[in-house]
Amino acid sequence: MKLSKTSLTGLLVAAGLSTAQAQTVVHITGSTAFRAATVNAITHILKPGFTYGYAGTSFTGANQAIFTGTTITNSIPVIIKTSWTGSVAGVQTVSQQLPVSTWLTNTTPQSVSGTPGAPAVYDSPAVPEVDMDDGVQSTTPFPTPVLVAQNVGAVCFKWVASKGAPAGLTNMTPNTVQALWLNGSLPLALFTGVPADETSSIYAIGRDPDSGTRDTAFSESGVGPFTTVVQYYPTNASGAVISRTAAGPIAGQELVPAETVDGIFFDVGDGGYSSGGDLAVAMEQTTAAIGGYYVTYLGISDSVTALGGGAVELGWNGVRFSDTAVQEGQYTFWAFEHLCYRSNYGTVDANGKTVADLLATQIKNVDAIAAGELLSSMHVTRAIEGGLVTPNY
């Protein structure tokens, strides 16, 4: 009798472990420029009835989200958590197994229609398994250990001027981008060709070095992904940096203070916004207080936000963004997006890897359109961000 009790207890413990092991959790991090495509794809690989919640008010712009459901293919019960830290940071955290501290807890309010306003209550820090990378790992400061990377689409970007920019400011070139970001500012006349604009300025504003958008912008323009640049922060009347949580109007500006990102020191001016969403909000502000205008680089999703708020889209080498211009090679401000995980992921968590592969396929076949172009629509290719664009036929 006594032996039987002991055996029963043992069986219950074993069953509990089995249940815990069956719950697959996938942590996804990386590109803010590609988050809209990724979260859309997540909703498309889960069976109807799944629930989700997210931080803030914008589902596709949320820095964190949680999804609970079962995959349509293979019927894998899964919790998927996203926390977007930037493409470069994503490469670092996944390849080098560094924990991220902003995963929404399982008790986050969720519903089948999506529950906004998730409280900032997080799990204990956990290492992400999956990264969305704008480009290739070798161009980041973290080229090893080499991750398994699946090309899932072309992520596209735009040069954008701040609200109220003059009509003559229409285009960026490698020369103006390099001169602007190496100096931090340039006379407006270099962009408009109007002598009277020599007394007005264009200021550089942008992302921090965790960002794949920055990496692509500086690779594409010839600045160089590791070159020290000069960027500003716009500030409001309280002295806070303009963001989604610190409203405008702009009352002044400052050089981005020196900071340490990923354990790396970045000098005064070399840092920037950690979120494309916050940067987009800054571009919606008028800039009379600084005696000039801002120019920046944004992913498609964030550019929609900024342009909707009054920012101005610029061309690149005289060409405006369009799907056709990207697909045929006239517009070159884009990179291939990669879904990445460690080579041993299938060994560590076979179901997790299957979910990641399902997600990659879904993005590649359908949802990449939210951040750029489907691979199947591209008639050009390139080996690396900033590399030569050539026909793929």
Place this chain on the structure above:
Amino acid sequence: MASLLVAGSLSLAQGLHAQTVFTYADRDLLLSFRKTGADGGTTGPNDFEVDIGQASIYYGATPGSTVTISQYSTSQLAGAFDSINDLSWSVGGCVPVGDTGSPSVALKTLWITSPRYLDPSIPGDVWVRNSSYTQGGTSAKMSSILNNGVFYSGTVPADPNYNTAHAIAVPVGSDHEYGYYMGAAGNYGNTFQGNVENTTPAGFTTNDAPSRSDLYELDPDATGTQPAGTHLGYFELRTDGSMVFVAGSTSTPPPAPKLSLTVTTALNTISFASTVGATYTLYYTNSAGLSAPTATWPAWPVTLTGDGTVQSFQVVSTDANRFYRVSAH
């Protein structure tokens, strides 16, 4: 003070890297070495970068004085390359955007070398001052070299020779090396007006001539006339790998003097047409010392200051043969 509230996303990130050993401060000058093979010599696997301290050490030096570059040793340099023949080197520094030092030196001021290509006694090209925006490009490249040196230092273990507080060796081909930002043309990635690198000749270690490069201070110019920069002196890489800086007048360096020699019994008179303000130093040796590098020749204890007239050193010598050279700075 502005602030940006962002939810913390990374933790323990600093634990990823080894301790950063190599550091710098704004306005430090960076001495950089590399072997590109461009002149037919060998190539080096690493660039060797040395922080030689604040620019004020050099622009504040008393004219005629010598500053020994002590932030690296000859053994460190020798170990970094297969030899110091065909070795390219430069010195550069700037006042970067965001600098909070004395405003008496303007933002985007550059300190930068001009190589003496053929004859170490003949000054190199006179660098001119350009606009703040033009010099800003070079300033950014200089900052990039320093910041990437610091980054690389944090990715490798400390090393008593090649990852120290003042010196770092960075692999060629890395996006973090000096050469990546300097470019093949030695002009800071096409942001500067000319080649700032000097390259030692194939027989450098066995001949008697040092490798010299003039140091210029280039304050940003707002006139658009590209006036000449201020000559501060010259760096001298000696054949044993050591380096000194010889402070000069704050004008264009004087031309090398053309010497004439008269001998009256034991009295040797070395004469030359002098340049106003230049300082002349006499060096000498005898037949036994002729094979030694000229940099090791003894200096005569008396120097002369040029006044535009013919000036002379007078030396009593009992050597059967005596050889002289006169430096001007």
